[in-house]
Each structure stands twice: as structure tokens, then as C-alpha cells.
Amino acid sequence: MGGQDFEISIAERVIVEKYGKNTLDLYRKIERNSFRSKKVEKDLKFLEICKCYGTIPDFIKFRVYCPTFQTTRTYRSWCFDLLDWEIDKQKKKIPTIKKKLEDDTTLLTSCISYFDSKCLLSLNERNMEKKLCNVDFRHNKKLTKLGIDLNKKVDKNKVIFNFSDRILSDEQKEVLSLGFDHCIPPSTIPHNQFFLCFEKLCHTIKNCEIYKDRWNHITNSISTVAHDTYKKFKCHVKSIHTPYPSLTPLIALRDDNNIVITKPDKGRGVVILNRDDYFSKLNTILSDSSKFKPIISDTATHLLKLEDKLNRLLRSIRTSIGEMTYNFLTISGSKPGRLYGLPKIPKIGQPLRPIISAFESLFTNVPLNETTDIILNKTTSSLLNSYGLNKTTYRKLLDIAVHNSVFTFNGSIYTQNKRHKNLSVIGFVDVIVVSIKIDDASLLPVILKVVMCYNIAHKI
Known part of the structure; x- marks a missing residue:
């Protein structure tokens, strides 16, 4: 016993x-x-x-x-x-x-x-x-x-950085520790956005020589694939019944208008800030009149002016660059990038690193004119001539892209001050271009597309 x-x-x-x-x-x-x-x-x-x-x-x-x-x-x-x-x-x-x-x-x-x-x-x-x-x-x-190992858990205090006044519950910490990759699969597909991708595909390959003789057959095949895929997805979603109770604790955080949930500027994790502090830090960055200035005109009107400026230049060289390159570079239906900030966790006060959506960063110390000159010098005249361009026209295209970038924040639209020589959203593209030798004919149209379209606006 x-x-x-x-x-x-x-x-x-x-x-x-x-x-x-x-x-x-x-x-x-x-x-x-x-x-x-x-x-x-x-x-x-x-x-x-x-x-x-x-x-x-x-x-x-x-x-x-x-x-x-x-x-x-x-x-x-x-x-x-x-x-x-x-x-x-x-x-x-x-x-x-x-x-x-x-x-x-x-x-x-x-x-x-x-x-x-x-x-x-x-x-x-x-x-x-x-x-x-x-x-x-x-x-x-x-x-x-059943395939569930509860021992494989991360230290919540190492991945969740709460700098707000809100106190998180254990359930909320549990879900947040899963990271931003933990999400619900989409239950619907936006109809317009889905079929627009196929419309763009047809527009891209329209002028390719290999498709001209069978163009109707090609478009019918693409249309069939698009509609069949859309119908299969809808049927698949209707048959799914997988509950996601683990996301329930996040509802209270989602409805809290006093906080902002984001990620750190480096590494993985979840950062929670007071909304007032977040907006105050970004407004401080934008308040530097030597670097940024607000645009008073309507956003749509301003974007149309930028698009028209680029498209007018492209129309003037349409004959020399060819129909395919012209269609590839023409821009329409654009929208500006959106400014947001990622907190720098190790630094005191958690300052924000400004980020533009559709870009990886907002470079504030890239010498614009010098970088543009380096790009021009590294691009050979023979390569430009093969696309119907010369260095003067190429310079104009770069200038339009570099000096007319815009972005939005908190309902207002901003641009970078032209008088400031060391600012550009294009900075990271310029640096990449400068780091390679532009001697491959396949690189130039890609570089032009990124340089122009992404810096004037992020295409839908």
C-alpha cells in the first residue's frame, strides 16, 4: 500500500x-x-x-x-x-x-x-x-x-510590444503572439478586382505577334478560365464551415479607436501604440516644410494632371518607341501611395520609420540629381536607341517620375519638396539601378515601368 x-x-x-x-x-x-x-x-x-x-x-x-x-x-x-x-x-x-x-x-x-x-x-x-x-x-x-503541440509556443513578451495605455488580456496575447500571418482565409473575391486581372492580361498580350492570328481563340480561352475559376471558388467557400474562435479576442482590439496595431520596422512581431502618439509622430515628420508640402487641390484632379503629363510625353515619342512599348508605359486609373509608420523598437520613444505603400521605404537622404545622372551615364545610347529613346527623352521620363511622386496621409495628399535635393520615394529604385550595369535589353522596359508608374502613382 x-x-x-x-x-x-x-x-x-x-x-x-x-x-x-x-x-x-x-x-x-x-x-x-x-x-x-x-x-x-x-x-x-x-x-x-x-x-x-x-x-x-x-x-x-x-x-x-x-x-x-x-x-x-x-x-x-x-x-x-x-x-x-x-x-x-x-x-x-x-x-x-x-x-x-x-x-x-x-x-x-x-x-x-x-x-x-x-x-x-x-x-x-x-x-x-x-x-x-x-x-x-x-x-x-x-x-x-491530433497534430497539436502546445509546447511549441513563443515567448509573448518577445513578440508583443505594447506601448499603449490598453491592458491586453491573456487571450488577446495568445492570439497576437501568432503574428500577422495568422488570418482567416478569404470568404469572398471582389468581382471587379478578380476579372480585372484577366483584362490586364489580355491588354498586355494584345499586340504580341504570336497571338494575332488566334486572338479571338486566346481571349475566349482566358474568359473561360476566369469564369470557371470564379465559380469554383464560390462553391468552395459555401461548403466550408471552419470556425475561427481564436480570433474572437481580437474583436475588442479592432473596435478600439484609441490604438494602432502594426509591426516593428525590423524583425517580426506585433506593436501596439496609442493612436494619438502614432499620428503625432507622423505629423511631426510631415511638418518639415523643407522636405514635404501638402497639395491643396483635389486628389483625383492632381493625379489626372500627373498622368496627363506623362502620357503627353509618351504620345510625343509614340512612333519612335513603338506601339507595344507605348502601351506598356502608358498609365491610367492610378491612386497615390499611402504613408504609414513602423516603430523602431530598440530606440527610446519608438520613433517611426516612414513607409509608402507599394514601396519598401521612404528614402530621405538619396541625392536625386546625382543619382539620375548616374543612371543616365550607365545606360548606353545604343540601348536607348533600340527602344526609340535618346538620353534627353529618358531624362525627361526620369524627372517626371522623380519630382512628381505623391502620397496620402490622414485624408490629405502630400508631395516631396522639389527644393530639397535629397528626397525621393524613387530612392530605392535608383539605388538598385545604379548597383547594376544596364546592358541587358530586357531590363530597360522593366526599369522604365517601375520608375514611372510606381512613382507617379500605384496602379490599381
Whole structure:
């Protein structure tokens, strides 16, 4: 007989001798309810973990006449309905069991001495620990069998940087520690955006010589592929029933208008800032009149002027550059980049690094004119002539791209001050171009497209 069993048997004999068999039965009832209340809580946690990971426990699965039906979305949806029912059932058990346990414990303490009640309840707690360890072991074994390893967790304090006034709950930290890659698959596809990609494909290959004789056949084939893919996706989405309860704690964060959730400027992680601090830091950057200036005119009107300026220049050289290059470089339906900031975590005060959407950074110390001169010098005249360009025209194209970049922030549109010689969104493109020797004919149209279209506006 083990030491603990021997200790329990002695305790039971003492209870019977001092207080009678009814008191012993009451104590055993407390033992059972104490263990049941803890076990139900652990069973509930096990079920919620399975639901969070989109996994069906084995005991939920049921037999069907056709085994292949178990692989269908319908079968999984039914299993998740049963899982939800089981979770609700376990949740309802907990208050009932705890109420019985509380009543029995109160009755026991009234029947025996204070010292004996403390000893018996302490003995009961120690006895439960061993049983609960066995429960945890079984649950972890089942989770591992289901492909869930709870030991593979990151240190939340190393990936979540909360500089806001909001206090995060444990559930919110748990979900945020999964990172920005943890997301819900799209349930819908924007109709216009989906088919616009195929329209662009047709527009791109329209003037290719190899497709001219079979153009109608090519467009019909692309149209068929586009519509079939769209219909298959819609049918696939309707049949999916995968719950994502793990994202529920983020709803409160999403609805909190006093914070901004972003990522650090380097590395992986989640950063939470007070919205007022975030906007104040970006406004401080934009308040430097030597570098930036707001544009008073309407955004759409200003973009149309920039597009027209570039397209007029392209029309003047349309004959020399050829129809294909002209269509490749012409821009329309554009929108400006959007300014946002990524906090520099190691630095005091967490200053923001300004970023333009569709670009990797906002370079504020790239010498514009010098960089443009280097690009021109590294581009040979023979290469430019093969595309119907000369260095004068190429310089004009670069100047339009470099000196007319715009971006938006907080509903306003800004441009970089032309008087400041060391500013450009194009900086990172210039640096890449300068670092290579432009002697490959296939590089020039790509460089031109990036230089012009991405710096005037981010195309839809």
C-alpha cells in the first residue's frame, strides 16, 4: 500500500471514529465533486483548443455509410456543430458542480472541528493533484495525436510590444503572439478586382505577334478560365464551415479607436501604440516644410494632371518607341501611395520609420540629381536607341517620375519638396539601378515601368 493510500485510509478511519459514517460519505462526495469540477474545466479547455485549431476530436466523429463522406465539408460542419454542443454542455456543468461542492464543503466544516476540516480539505487537494496530472497527460497525448503541440509556443513578451495605455488580456496575447500571418482565409473575391486581372492580361498580350492570328481563340480561352475559376471558388467557400474562435479576442482590439496595431520596422512581431502618439509622430515628420508640402487641390484632379503629363510625353515619342512599348508605359486609373509608420523598437520613444505603400521605404537622404545622372551615364545610347529613346527623352521620363511622386496621409495628399535635393520615394529604385550595369535589353522596359508608374502613382 502506498504512503498516500495509507494516509487516506487513516483519515477515513479517524472520520468514522470521531464523526460517524455519514460524515465519511460527505467527505467522499466532496472528493468526487472536487475532482469533477477540475476535470470538467480541463475537458472544456481541451475541446476549446481543438476548436481553435480547427481539429475534430476522435470521440466527436461518427460513422457513416460511405467512408468517403467523412472527407467532405458537410461532414466536418456537422462535427463542428457537435463540438459546439459538447462545449456548451461542459460549460453548463461547471456552475452546477461548483454549487454542490460549495454546499457540501460548508456542511462538512459545520459538522467537524476547524482543525480537522483544514486537514481533510488539504489532503483532498493533494490527492487531486495526482489525478489531474493524469488528466493533463491524457489530454496532451490526444492533442499530440491530433497534430497539436502546445509546447511549441513563443515567448509573448518577445513578440508583443505594447506601448499603449490598453491592458491586453491573456487571450488577446495568445492570439497576437501568432503574428500577422495568422488570418482567416478569404470568404469572398471582389468581382471587379478578380476579372480585372484577366483584362490586364489580355491588354498586355494584345499586340504580341504570336497571338494575332488566334486572338479571338486566346481571349475566349482566358474568359473561360476566369469564369470557371470564379465559380469554383464560390462553391468552395459555401461548403466550408471552419470556425475561427481564436480570433474572437481580437474583436475588442479592432473596435478600439484609441490604438494602432502594426509591426516593428525590423524583425517580426506585433506593436501596439496609442493612436494619438502614432499620428503625432507622423505629423511631426510631415511638418518639415523643407522636405514635404501638402497639395491643396483635389486628389483625383492632381493625379489626372500627373498622368496627363506623362502620357503627353509618351504620345510625343509614340512612333519612335513603338506601339507595344507605348502601351506598356502608358498609365491610367492610378491612386497615390499611402504613408504609414513602423516603430523602431530598440530606440527610446519608438520613433517611426516612414513607409509608402507599394514601396519598401521612404528614402530621405538619396541625392536625386546625382543619382539620375548616374543612371543616365550607365545606360548606353545604343540601348536607348533600340527602344526609340535618346538620353534627353529618358531624362525627361526620369524627372517626371522623380519630382512628381505623391502620397496620402490622414485624408490629405502630400508631395516631396522639389527644393530639397535629397528626397525621393524613387530612392530605392535608383539605388538598385545604379548597383547594376544596364546592358541587358530586357531590363530597360522593366526599369522604365517601375520608375514611372510606381512613382507617379500605384496602379490599381
